[in-house]
Amino acid sequence: MTLHPAIKVVIITEKMIVKGVCQIIEAAGASGYTIMAAGGKGSHGIRNISDTAAVIDSFSDVRIEVIIQDRNKAEEIMKKVHTTYFEDYAGIAYLDIVEVLRPQKF
Amino acid sequence: MTLHPAIKVVIITEKMIVKGVCQIIEAAGASGYTIMAAGGKGSHGIRNISDTAAVIDSFSDVRIEVIIQDRNKAEEIMKKVHTTYFEDYAGIAYLDIVEVLRPQKF
């Protein structure tokens, strides 16, 4: 079985800006993305939450992941999310190399 | 502290086939798996969802992750999920190398 490298971009940020983040992802030419509910603390999540229990009960963050074949597009998404949102909203983004079966799908 | 390489397989697909996917994972000899609720768009998630808000409110996808020591077993899971389900259901799968403390556990 031949696997091919692809780039995973993960963005964890506030739920209220999910629409804008997804527009950035689509504009970069990604073929899709996955959204999950999340909570957190510090720069990784929502601000000013000191009670872990509260974080778990009310997930007000989202974790969005995108698999994309072209590294330049992946970096473009990351950069645009940073410049557009991460001055005003809590959030982190990271990139990871993964392996996929059908690279043309991404 | 000595860490050991292991393979993570991630499968993101429609909730309705989760049972079959988990059977493939168990048949391959994985010692366990983790399931999370997810939504999405395009080939990464459910089809025909154009409103991001709707995606977040009703998560009809799942993200399943498996850590497995043997790369062959990891690839077997990936291949079998592709051939069994990904012609008829939306879904993606990818593989990633991670590091674990007790490889014999996986």
Add this chain to the structure above:
Amino acid sequence: MTLHPAIKVVIITEKMIVKGVCQIIEAAGASGYTIMAAGGKGSHGIRNISDTAAVIDSFSDVRIEVIIQDRNKAEEIMKKVHTTYFEDYAGIAYLDIVEVLRPQKF
């Protein structure tokens, strides 16, 4: 665009110990973490669940991820979670190298 390596620590374990795990993460000097609801089977998740449907409906596990610049701190979190909890509670932990834009944030 220059990206910098950072370490991602993922801990998947029972919800009831999330507070203690987060205290270990904060004590190690991480700037934040992300928590998601999860279910599972085997050593990756809660014990004694044989029905996949039940796993999905009642997520009693959590998936916690931390991005941290310093590998020693990442390993310290992993080791402490293992020694403090993983004899008595179901759980797994793994480490992965990712790429971030502003390493000083983590």
